[in-house]
Amino acid sequence: MIEPVEMVPLHFGALHPYELAVTLxxxxxxxxxxxxxxxxxxxxxxxxxxxxxxADRR
Structure with a gap:
């Protein structure tokens, strides 16, 4: 079974390069x-x- 911590990155799925750039x-x-x-x-x-x-020197 997948742990909840491991599930967070899987929630978004694979990002396209432009989506990754916008996210960053x-x-x-x-x-x-x-x-x-x-x-x-x-x-x-x-x-x-x-x-x-x-100005103080003058």
Whole structure:
């Protein structure tokens, strides 16, 4: 008899390549977008901090 844990992957059956791509995009896409947003914001904050420290020197 199939255990319930083993049954989960069988529930979906075989996926076509495009279905697999869409599934992976939906699963990991938001995390990739979040990582990009964090990187851009950190870069902006670092530039603002550099500009602030240059203004303090004058």
């Amino acid at each position: 995009l939906l699963a990991f896409g938001p995390f990739a977008v979040l990582a990009i947003v964090i990187a851009v914001r950190r870069r902006r904050d670092a530039r603002a901090a550099d500009r602030g420290s240059e």
